[in-house]
Amino acid sequence: MKLIDWFLDRFRLKSAHRGVFDRKIPEGINYFYCFGGIAFTAFLICSISGFFLSFYYIPSENEAYLSIQRIHEEVYLGKLMRGIHKWSANVLIITLIIHSIRVFVTKSYRPPRELNWIVGVILFIIVMVEGFTGYLLPWDQKAYWATVVGTNIVGSIPFIGETLLLIVRGGYEVTGVTLNRFYSLHILWFPLIIMLLLWAHFHMIKKLGISKPL
Template sequence: MGKVFDWIDNVFHVKKPHRRFLKRAILPDGLNYFYCLGGAAFTSYLLLLVTGLLLSMYYVPSEHEAFSSIVKIQREVHLGWFIRSVHKWSATFIIVFILSHTLRVFISKAYSKPKELNWVIGALTLLFAFASGFTGYLLPWDQKAYWATEVGTSMGGTVPLIGKHIVYLIRGGVDLNGATLIRFYSMHVLWFPLCMSLLLWAHFHMIKRQGIKVNL
């Protein structure tokens, strides 16, 4: 493994400029297990990414076939129930982990200068996680998904003046239908993961630059 990597690195030269990052000692004294919560959230994110890629092989984002494709994943596909469960539970746990990570950062005052930008990035990541959860909830296209999204999107209508247009924009029409499903699918599998990956890269890059703050 190392030999193969060295052979590639002879041309690419990625090892040398990254040595400072790869072999750095970033762990200060006074850490405890609460500092693992961010990593746990990231692990959930990776699990979601991998299982999501697998599920997209069988899921059909169409008005007529979405639900039956879910049934097929649950009943026919090898380990389909397992992959879908991992996706679902990781989605639950990523919210739990991000929130507790946020709490840890808040308690240890890790949001304070000079790390305020990392707090902003983290907050944006949380928003994207919520949005992914919301859009993913519609995709099974059953009664629960439909009415949850019906209620959720109609909340946008309470915004003064432009509320109506916000609802139309989110739904891709006046009513919740196949157009909404495609819209949510695209958001869920393309836009949000892309945005979250970029945000997480920035998040980790800043940790590498600024270190971990221990202030308890």
């Protein structure tokens, strides 16, 4: 520790480091309070591996499936990166569920944290939809039919269903147009919205602190 302190001091990093990592936490918290942080780590790993995959993936009707095969068979560490992307996405969803249960059980949704609970619920929905848009990208039979079924659910909403279905699919069928829309949402718009919401989430945690255990 002395060596690390000396190093940080000589690099003049000590105060910056303190500002980021030193937080007051209440007494009596347990490991369940770590799941928000684990979810965030999974999100970071997912983003980095996704960044790598986007160098090789081609979002077109004719090329998508082939490009995935190429990532698996030809690209250096491609198979590993795809595995990391898939598994970190799964870990993100599972840890988010545990995090939400922890917040619910400890009643941390009560004022003054009710807005952070609402931000969390929106985050949860967007993370799920982010996973759904990613599921189509391999463009195989499983991906195609999962998207047909998922978007049919959107189409069954009373009054606005048909319009929504046309917007989501870009037509009446799931085609290359749908693939392009899902790709754009998956790699640009949803990650951007998630990052914005995460900033709001962490800002409120920083200002309000973590709730005391019941």
